[in-house]
Amino acid sequence: MYQKFHKGVQLPYDILDIHDIPDGAKEGHFIEIHCGGFGSEISPHPTEKHQFYALTDRGPNTTxxxxxxxxxxxxxxxxTPKIGLFQxxxxxxxxxxxxxLLKNPDGEPITGLPNQHFGATKEIAYDQHGKVLEKGTDEFGLDSEGLVALQDGTFWVSDEYGPHIVHFDASGVEIDRINAYEHDERRKSGYLLPLEYANRRQNRGMEGLTITPDQKKLVGIMQSTMSNPDPSVTKSDLVRIVMIDLETKAVSQYLYRQGGGDQVYSCTAIVALNQQQFLVAERDDDFYMDNPQAFKRVYKIDLTDATDLEQIENSDQFEQDEKTGLLIDGLTLEQFVLQRGWQGLQYIGIVPVAKTLVVDLIEKLHYPHDKVEGLWVIDEHHLAVLNDDDYAFSxxxxxxxxxxxxxxxxxxDANTLYIIGGIDTGK
Structure with missing residues (x-):
């Protein structure tokens, strides 16, 4: 059965009732907006073998x-951002x-509009005619990116605003949330991200989210380096992974080294294989038609020998700063790697997660899309990947x-699921 999906199968979509927007790429044509949009993440149904959930982001938008x-x-x-169930x-x-549909705690549908306070990106929201929206913020708005479907029927969703990690019940109503804002009263159970996560970069928040097989630990990965302490570090290839114990509220942090050299890539999905090993999707922004050497890869990472940043104690060299996290000689990790490199970290005993290539999607599929944002480990030899089509416009x-x-x-472009066989997923 899976062989039928090797070359890619589109998810069903409708055409949004938005007309008369000229297509800047094709003279004399107008843009059709797909809806759809189920490409931000994928999560298997906990009990139905051939069913999966897929997540939209904040909706059709552009700079x-x-x-x-x-x-x-x-x-x-x-x-309204939403979760779709597919078969x-x-x-x-x-x-x-x-x-x-995703809803606030009162059961009202949320939007994808920017937050005004906790997690505010300070983006100004306009309508399609360039007029500032009268109601241009939503305190419960999400730019949803990561998705976990739990065995109890509930969902965890991570986003690019806060970043927030929001717990929704089976009908999509918010139950609780995790973020880096101590005074946010929406954090009902008291879970808290390390405060440095409030320094996430605009539109490069928590792209990937997964849960360990025992359903006890959420694991999130940021898309790119954070603006920690400020945007001067955004050329760094250092990416943070955070693990949250849902029983004890304990937090662990690990470092991931992106590829790309001078070109900074994006980490866009993470999925747990076991308690210590995960698959991560990493990509550039190129299309295969423009660059046959485009970068779309899936790596296996291992936390076993990696340094848990939260376990490093204060000393003459190290300081656990409340707002910016671990400092080395007064530098944030992002600053330190830019100035002294990964060898500098290795010299003082800080080790990133181990990373090995599982599949090069360009080599394997001539993957045509610019984005890969969903991973589903079906079994030991089959991996599904899903792209974000941005509602078919850019x-x-x-x-x-x-x-x-x-x-x-x-x-x-359209949301398209590919199932790759004949590989060792590590599951």
Missing amino acids: YDVNGDKGKIFLKPDY LNSDGTIGKLKEI ETDGVMQQKYLDKGKKVI
Whole structure:
């Protein structure tokens, strides 16, 4: 059955009722907005073998920084991020079984609009005509990216705003949340991220989220280095992984070294194999049609010999700072690696997670999409990957355009699931 999905099968989608936006990539055409959008993450159904959940992000949006205010156009400001339940059919198609709208604790649907206080990105929200939205923030709004479907029917979702890690019940109503804001009263159970996570970079928050097989520890990975202590460090290839014990509230932190050299890549998904080993998706932003050497890879990482940053005690060289985390000679980890390199960390005994290549998606599939954001380990030899299609449109230098996968501009990007067989997933 899985062989039918090797070349990719699209998830079903509708066309949003948004018209008359010229396609900057194809003269004389207008953009069609896919909905869809189920490409931010994937999580297997806990009991149904051929079913999976997929997550949308904050909705169809694009950069609008003409006023220098970090502006974003929200084509559908009332869009509600959602979880879809899908099924692999024996005929090689994918069916959507239901949608679960994400809601605040009062049961009201949330939006993808930016937060105003805790986790505020200070983005200004505009409508499609470039007018500032009268209601341009949502304190419960999420730019949802990571998804875990638990055995009890509930969900954990991580996002790029706070970053927040929000617990939803089976109907999508918020139960609790975890973030780095001590005074946020929405943290009902008292879980708290290390406070340095409030220094996440805009649009590069907690992209990946998973849970260990015993359902006791959430594990999240940031997309890129954080602005810790400030944006001067954003060229670093240091990425943080955080583990939260849901029983004890204890937190562990580990370091991941991204590839890319001068070009900083993105870590976009993480999935647990066991208590210590995980798969991580890492990518650049290129399309295969533009760059046959594009970077889309899945790595296996191992925490066994990696340093837990939370266990390092204060000394003449080390200081656990409340706001910026571990300092080495007064430098944040992000600053230290930029100045002294990973060899400098190794010299003082700090070891990142071990990392080995599992599959190169470009080599294996000629993977055509710019993004890979979902991983599903089906069994020992089958791995599913899912792309984010950005609702089938993009923006370049302020011009909106349809998102195509071919130079002839005939194939529009769509959420597509690939199942890769014949590999050792490590499960």
